[in-house]
Amino acid sequence: MAEVGAPVTMNDVARAAGVSTATVSRVVNGRYGVSASTIAQVRSAIERLGYESSLVATSLRRSRTNVLGLVTHSFQSYTAEVLKGVMQALSRSGFDLIIYTNSDLYGTYSEGWEQRHLTRLSGTLTDGCIVVTPWGEVRSSTPVVVIDPVRGSTVPSVTADNLTGAISVVEHLLALGHRRIGFIAGRSSLEAAWSREEGYRRALAEAGVPVDLALIGRGDFNPDSAGPLAHALLDRPDPPTAVFAASDGMALKVLEVAKDLGLSVPGDLSVAGFDNIPESALAEPGLTTVDQSMYRLGYEAAHLLKSLVSGEWEGRRRIRLPTSLVIRGSTAPPKSTPGP
Amino acid sequence: MAEVGAPVTMNDVARAAGVSTATVSRVVNGRYGVSASTIAQVRSAIERLGYESSLVATSLRRSRTNVLGLVTHSFQSYTAEVLKGVMQALSRSGFDLIIYTNSDLYGTYSEGWEQRHLTRLSGTLTDGCIVVTPWGEVRSSTPVVVIDPVRGSTVPSVTADNLTGAISVVEHLLALGHRRIGFIAGRSSLEAAWSREEGYRRALAEAGVPVDLALIGRGDFNPDSAGPLAHALLDRPDPPTAVFAASDGMALKVLEVAKDLGLSVPGDLSVAGFDNIPESALAEPGLTTVDQSMYRLGYEAAHLLKSLVSGEWEGRRRIRLPTSLVIRGSTAPPKSTPGP
DNA sequence: CTGAAAGCGCTTACAG
DNA sequence: CTGAAAGCGCTTACAG
Numbered sequence: 024m025a026e027v028g029a030p031v032t033m034n035d036v037a038r039a040a041g042v043s044t045a046t047v048s049r050v051v052n053g054r055y056g057v058s059a060s061t062i063a064q065v066r067s068a069i070e071r072l073g074y075e076s077s078l079v080a081t082s083l084r085r086s087r088t089n090v091l092g093l094v095t096h097s098f099q100s101y102t103a104e105v106l107k108g109v110m111q112a113l114s115r116s117g118f119d120l121i122i123y124t125n126s127d128l129y130g131t132y133s134e135g136w137e138q139r140h141l142t143r144l145s146g147t148l149t150d151g152c153i154v155v156t157p158w159g160e161v162r163s164s165t166p167v168v169v170i171d172p173v174r175g176s177t178v179p180s181v182t183a184d185n186l187t188g189a190i191s192v193v194e195h196l197l198a199l200g201h202r203r204i205g206f207i208a209g210r211s212s213l214e215a216a217w218s219r220e221e222g223y224r225r226a227l228a229e230a231g232v233p234v235d236l237a238l239i240g241r242g243d244f245n246p247d248s249a250g251p252l253a254h255a256l257l258d259r260p261d262p263p264t265a266v267f268a269a270s271d272g273m274a275l276k277v278l279e280v281a282k283d284l285g286l287s288v289p290g291d292l293s294v295a296g297f298d299n300i301p302e303s304a305l306a307e308p309g310l311t312t313v314d315q316s317m318y319r320l321g322y323e324a325a326h327l328l329k330s331l332v333s334g335e336w337e338g339r340r341r342i343r344l345p346t347s348l349v350i351r352g353s354t355a356p357p358k359s360t361p362g363p
Numbered sequence: 364m365a366e367v368g369a370p371v372t373m374n375d376v377a378r379a380a381g382v383s384t385a386t387v388s389r390v391v392n393g394r395y396g397v398s399a400s401t402i403a404q405v406r407s408a409i410e411r412l413g414y415e416s417s418l419v420a421t422s423l424r425r426s427r428t429n430v431l432g433l434v435t436h437s438f439q440s441y442t443a444e445v446l447k448g449v450m451q452a453l454s455r456s457g458f459d460l461i462i463y464t465n466s467d468l469y470g471t472y473s474e475g476w477e478q479r480h481l482t483r484l485s486g487t488l489t490d491g492c493i494v495v496t497p498w499g500e501v502r503s504s505t506p507v508v509v510i511d512p513v514r515g516s517t518v519p520s521v522t523a524d525n526l527t528g529a530i531s532v533v534e535h536l537l538a539l540g541h542r543r544i545g546f547i548a549g550r551s552s553l554e555a556a557w558s559r560e561e562g563y564r565r566a567l568a569e570a571g572v573p574v575d576l577a578l579i580g581r582g583d584f585n586p587d588s589a590g591p592l593a594h595a596l597l598d599r600p601d602p603p604t605a606v607f608a609a610s611d612g613m614a615l616k617v618l619e620v621a622k623d624l625g626l627s628v629p630g631d632l633s634v635a636g637f638d639n640i641p642e643s644a645l646a647e648p649g650l651t652t653v654d655q656s657m658y659r660l661g662y663e664a665a666h667l668l669k670s671l672v673s674g675e676w677e678g679r680r681r682i683r684l685p686t687s688l689v690i691r692g693s694t695a696p697p698k699s700t701p702g703p
Numbered sequence: 704c705t706g707a708a709a710g711c712g713c714t715t716a717c718a719g
Numbered sequence: 720c721t722g723a724a725a726g727c728g729c730t731t732a733c734a735g
Contacts, residue, residue: 028504030486030712032712032713042721046720048714049714054714057721058720075478077423080486081713082713082727083711084726103438103443103447106443107439119464123461123462142415143415146417147370147419305644372729373729385705385706385731386705388730389705389730391729394730398704401704420730422711423711424710424729425729
């Protein structure tokens with residue numbers, strides 16, 4: 024088999040069955056008002072030719088497609104977790120899922136990707152879309168749910184309770200005896216990045232530790248952005264005894280840099296992240312982090328979108344999910360100051 | 364912002380700019396033969412209205428879309444790995460990727476899903492498709508690459524060297540001193556399942572150990588299918604001292620069952636799998652398995668598809684990738700027979 | 704340089 | 720119960 028000629032169209036079926044395309048369409052869609060014998064003829068032609076309706080043509084003509092979309096920039100571990108949750112929520116829901124990704128990883132073309140893809144899909148293909156970590160506010164003619172929206176967004180969304188999560192991990196470091204705690208921030212337009220930094224500041228303030236701006240590096244969640252920042256922090260004459268990075272990807276990069284510099288973790292330096300991606304458990308030592316269950320973010324987003332599309336949503340349109348601290352081997356009391 | 368009215372069409376832009384849709388189309392697609400002033404007008408209208416061409420309408424009209432498709436039934440850890448490889452291969456290639464999944468996990472609707480989805484997409488939406496672990500042979504009017512084809516398939520495909528991989532893991536168990544080695548097979552129509560079983564048989568034969576059919580359970584790669592089979596094997600009066608499952612998902616299920624039965628692994632029972640999914644490293648004890656780099660399978664499949672679509676493929680159309688044995692804590696010498 | 708018209712594969716009133 | 724025709728949003732010869 025493999026590659027065969029032109030695709031079989033409804034027209035081909037109509038000719039083969041000796042009826043009009045309108046009739047074929049009725050049979051395919053199970054509409055009433057077709058005689059049993061005609062149905063049989065058409066069915067047999069469909070079978071014989073291996074006809075399958077074109078998703079594109081159907082969705083251009085119809086308003087409802089029963090396909091939901093998910094738009095994401097890159098494809099990383101956390102995206103995979105999100106997807107698993109989405110698939111679970113959509114299981115046997117009657118909705119299929121289309122995921123659209125552009126191939127330009129980390130490229131300059133990327134800015135505004137989410138809006139472009141969203142518009143191109145939601146014109147006709149999908150009944151609604153989930154957008155993962157967009158660069159800006161999004162708008163669409165069909166329902167949208169954003170996972171990790173930008174700060175100030177008014178679109179329906181699902182986020183982790185980033186503030187509480189960040190507070191808990193910084194409190195953990197403080198309890199171990201750390202006082203000089205570095206921070207590597209994420210892309211500041213995102214509400215998640217803002218809340219994680221706010222949590223860092225609040226936890227320090229609460230403990231009476233002044234915030235030292237020299238200990239804050241400005242990353243963008245991209246692991247590579249954390250390399251130079253970690254170097255800058257650790258090369259200081261008065262380096263921090265612990266570094267909290269706003270994402271696991273960046274924290275793992277800090278781990279690498281520390282190794283390069285000959286620092287042992289957690290002996291010389293404690294490191295903590297945020298997200299709990301699978302790689303964090305596998306790191307050596309395991310990374311202390313905040314679990315935000317990307318699976319649940321995906322699940323809740325899909326559930327919300329499904330309800331919005333069906334027009335049966337009653338509850339709040341901005342969902343915030345709890346986080347939990349995951350303590351692993353990368354954090355310990357600082358060398359000079361034994362823990363309390 | 365959020366949800367706004369009807370989507371902006373090319374017609375809207377044409378009216379706003381005072382030109383025909385043909386002209387707007389030319390500007391959008393950068394065709395020659397439009398005056399500079401008209402281009403400026405149209406551009407400004409596009410900007411003002413926030414127009415983005417409809418993927419569906421465009422692909423219905425055009426033969427080439429620069430979108431590749433990936434069709435998969437469910438969405439699991441190995442799918443995520445495959446996707447990462449695919450995305451890497453497509454990075455900056457000019458091709459976008461659409462992933463299509465149906466929501467009916469493990470449902471009866473599933474049989475033949477891959478052909479249905481493939482046909483619906485490849486009619487017009489995509490220039491070519493990757494199909495992951497199909498149920499049967501596939502055909503399409505555009506290029507297809509199958510990851511893990513059925514046995515006897517003639518479609519371009521990418522597979523791990525399952526035979527060699529299975530031999531290596533069984534040899535590992537034999538070297539530890541095991542002689543009664545159980546096997547839980549995968550869905551037999553798949554070439555991967557067949558080769559893994561063949562490897563099991565050959566390694567035993569090579570070692571002069573007769574194959575005991577009572578020690579072979581027939582699963583289907585779905586983890587749940589392995590539960591009853593593991594029970595049956597371990598409840599025997601003469602249970603095997605080791606079980607090799609044809610996939611990690613099934614092997615992890617065997618681990619669970621062993622725990623339920625009060626058997627310690629690897630003390631009372633050795634367990635090995637195939638695939639090396641992330642969960643296997645996290646299991647307690649870590650699962651001995653065969654790494655088949657799903658990432659590379661995805662990467663090679665995308666690379667092959669890209670070349671096929673561009674019509675510039677020269678090499679072989681059936682790619683087989685090497686595997687490697689990963690020894691972790693779940694395998695050890697059997698209790699009664701110390702290792703050699 | 705620009706527009707009117709046909710058509711991609713479907714669905715849906717509208718006639719009959 | 721069935722078909723001819725219009726139209727979903729685009730692109731592309733074909734005229735002018």
